[in-house]
Amino acid sequence: MARAISMSTSTAQGPDRPMRADARRNYDRLLGEARTAFAEHGTDASLEDVARRAGVGIGTLYRHFPNRHALMNAVFQEALSALLERSRELAGAEQPCRALVEWLGAIVTHAGEYRGLAQALMSASRDETSALAQCHTPLREAGARLLSRAQESGSVRADVSIDDLLQLTNAIALAAEQTPDDPALADRLLLLTLQGLKGREEPPRG
Structure with a gap:
């Protein structure tokens, strides 16, 4: 649920600078996997599992979404x-x-x-x-x-x-x-x- 988010958003906190293509791909994969995980397991789903299923490390997840609420905000x-x-x-x-x-x-x-x-x-x-x-x-x-x-x-x-x-x-x-x-x-x-x-x-x- 992130189509309303600006394409220039480098984190879930707001616009910063345009993302590189690889960062945008990671962002989109993380968001897609978060939607699936939250729908299947609730909003307390493991963020480590979200990162793993997106094919990135947990550090990459936190660079885009500093905390769980930031990720939930993007999903919503x-x-x-x-x-x-x-x-x-x-x-x-x-x-x-x-x-x-x-x-x-x-x-x-x-x-x-x-x-x-x-x-x-x-x-x-x-x-x-x-x-x-x-x-x-x-x-x-x-x-x-x-x-x-x-x-x-x-x-x-x-x-x-x-x-x-x-x-x-x-x-x-x-x-x-x-x-x-x-x-x-x-x-x-x-x-x-x-x-x-x-x-x-x-x-x-x-």
Whole structure:
């Protein structure tokens, strides 16, 4: 999930200088193997195994991704782009409260692709120095716009904050991750979220 990352990025921390061709190949292989490893084993998958499967040493991995959160940030970039695009599509929805909850549901879906991602995103929201904060910050800004519109319409209570909503959303994703035998759990919890958010108008989903 790194197609949104600049081709001039020499590490997961941000643009520096253009990569040599061999460095770019190593970067792309590492990212591909990380996606596979995180999907199969969760975000606590062995970074040594990721490097080995990419055909490079662990030192090469750390030159591109200084820590696990930096690698997770790079892996999550494509999903982040999709979530930001979806927030823009929902910005003009006729029912702002439902639009907000639909977007929160999309976060749950994407977080569920990698075991451990929801927990990591919850932690990143409290640590601005984490590389994953690069994902949390644009998500927070996009969600705040949807929330503000819903509050202005009167369909969401004025005392609701986007930080609380994102923490609740990640908690729902974590609960769904830990309860794989109940695939409807996330939808039920999101319905409860919708009911708790409501100010006036917009009946609950049914």
